[in-house]
Amino acid sequence: MQTKLTQEEEQIVDYIENGNAKSIENVKEEITRFTQMAKEQTSKKKAISIRLSESDLYLLKKKALAAGISYQNIIQSLIHQYTHDKIKASL
Template sequence: MAIELSVEEQEIVDYVEGRGAVSIDNLDGEKNRYSQIARDQIGKKKTISIRLLESDLERLKAQSVRQGLPYQVLISSLIHQYANGKVKFDV
């Protein structure tokens, strides 16, 4: 059974198998360093203050009840999805 790879995945395989990728000095140290950077960033949150129309906030709260989420989690999730290109809107 053959595994179907996306174009991006196939490019990575071709790069690695084509000897384009080479090991670096102090690999274990670098893996530890990047692991620490990831641990430091995961879940790191910043409190902000934002002004919203009261009617929009009430609609968001109603949506959050229907979704079974706290409204702040819903807002955070929407912002996260937009920041990562998963949600778009027309300007």
Template sequence: MDKLTKEETKIVEYVESEAASSVENVKDEIARYKAIALKQTTKKKAISIRLLESDIEALKAKALAQGMPYQTLLSSIAHQYASGKIELKSS
């Protein structure tokens, strides 16, 4: 099993403590939250960023090795950093 984040652990503990109770229209609520989640995960915004040419070329080479466009690689790295899955090493 994957390691849970602190927030996920709190959710599991809350549900397992039996303090949580179900709502009357569970199916409607599930559909509503799925729609909210889908909107948030698919909403994208174009940005402009200046990078060193050498960094761009290195990223393109790494993306090619992974079999993906370099923009997808950059997006993935940004998402992983923003969600706390990866961290920068302190100097």
């Protein structure tokens, strides 16, 4: 099965395959540095307070229990998907 690449991904592949990409001297240190930056970014969390209707919270907890995950993780996932344009909200 052929993977469909985005336009940006295709540009990256072309850049590399055309020999334009050059390695840097301290690759291992840079990999370590960027790995640490990514870990720090994904581990930063901010507590918020939100008011939900009791019925919505009940249904959310019921679905979370059935899925075997916490309702907070469902909320976090929905917000992440929405902010990264993976899902749309009908407001």
